[in-house]
Amino acid sequence: MAQFDTVIRNGTLATASDVFAADLGITGGKIVAIGASLAAGKTEIDARGKLVLPGGVDGHCHFDQPTSDGTVMADDFYTGSRSAAWGGTTTVIPFAIQFKGQSLRDAVADYHRRANGKSFIDYAFHLIVSDPTEQLIGQDLPALIRDGYTSFKIYMTYDDMKLNDRQVLDLLTVARRDGAMAMIHAENADFISWLTDKLLAEGHTEPRYHAASRPMAVEREATHRAITMAELADVPILIVHVSGREAVEQIHWAQGRGMKIYAETCPQYMVLTEHDLHAPGFEGAKCICSPPPRDKANQAAIWDGLASGVFQIVSSDHAPFRYADPKGKMVRGDKTPFNWVPNGIPGVETRLPILFSEGVKKGRISLQRFVELSATNPAKMYGLYPRKGTLAIGADADIVVYDPERKVKITNSLLHHNVDYTPYEGLEVTGWPETVLSRGEVLVDRGHFMASEGRGQFLPCDLPDMAKPKAAA
Secondary structure, three states: OOOEEEEEEEEEEEOOOOEEEEEEEEEOOEEEEEEOOOOOEEEEEEOOOOEEEEOEEEOOEOOOOOOOOOOOOOOOHHHHHHHHHHOOEEEEOOEEEOOOOOOHHHHHHHHHHHHOOOOOOEEOOEEEOOOOOHHHHHHHHHHHHHOOOOEEEEEOOOOOOEOOHHHHHHHHHHHHHHOOEEEEEOOOHHHHHHHHHHHHHOOOOOOOHHHHHOOHHHHHHHHHHHHHHHHHHOOOEEEOOOOOHHHHHHHHHHHHOOOOEEEEEOOHHHHOOHHHHHOOOOHHHHHOOOOOOOOHHHHHHHHHHHHHOOOOEEOOOEOOOOOOOOOOOOEOEOOOOHHHOOOOEOOOOOHHHHHHHHHHOOOOOOHHHHHHHHHHHHHHHOOOOOOOOOOOOOOEOOEEEEEEEEEEEOOHHHOOOOOOOOOOOOOEEEEEEEEEEEOOEEEEEOOEEOOOOOOOOEOOOOOOHHHOOHHHO
């Protein structure tokens, strides 16, 4: 009689700390055994010559997020989670956004309605706070944190969402008191507005001028200011989607002083450059994101930070706007000024393959560091560990059998999102997910999708250890 529901045999298991050969036994959706020559399973998966990895945790992606400018995200929880699963990601954490004048509770309820019954994989929510009223700070946000929404994002840019320094400090005080993780988009809104006005007045409207409106100094200043506010409030923060050397230097400086300043980066800052915004015609709009991609030297700085430990997380920042669409990048046609092009690029499916190929296969980071950046640390940062993000007894059986030698040329026709392009078109990677399991259920197997719509579960998050203030550590 079979002892396990599923056994994955003959693979090389990798966690954030170890790489070793073993079989892995699954029962009831959980990992229940790791060892040599396990007893039979009702289902057997032969992982000979393959890596067995924890399912990816994408801690920063945007699905079906409402907007205020008439644009529409192409991926909802159905297509977004499907694309994530094909790419080896088994948990996603998108954002419930509060608009000014809206209660935070209503924003969360709306986002649950958007997600219910659609996701193929498990998911949690971050909050986006854009209207920090006394009611929100004193009651609504603390109550939501207790209910399992233990991370929230603060914007220092974008007119609809930016907060002033006093508002940021008020929110950081809530994070410190209640043990939540505060995520900060660090770019100086006034600097960007001033530069944008000057560029437009000179007739510079093409996509390439997006980078000119957001130079590294804009990110550097805001990063330093965010760090200073975290120091005043005595609270850990996470600086999201860091793009280059100058912001990295600020974060490294703060970490060297013993401050709990965490950092996230994304594949676009590893393989794209400002030159991609110079594509002919309007094509450069495909790579408009904020902060923008920098240059080759800044790519090197990002890789140095990934190898040295400056960064804790690699996320996709998947922001799926279609290119040839009046509700997407061409919101004002193919002459849309850069400041009207919706910010963001798709990447939830390509995150793991790019990080593995450019990082592990090129010797820039170890396999253990790959697992740490893509799965373990996001789970820890947002209160999902050890249920998610690791291969351990008792953890959810979220597992990727990964072919480390398969060569794939990324094309949009290969991907499963609902976007009409990928910024990584033509990029060749080595390494690709072969079989993907979520809570022991096979979602993807050798080119076949086997999951049921709506099987993904909402995950209330615990208070993350990484967000505990020094006084409570």
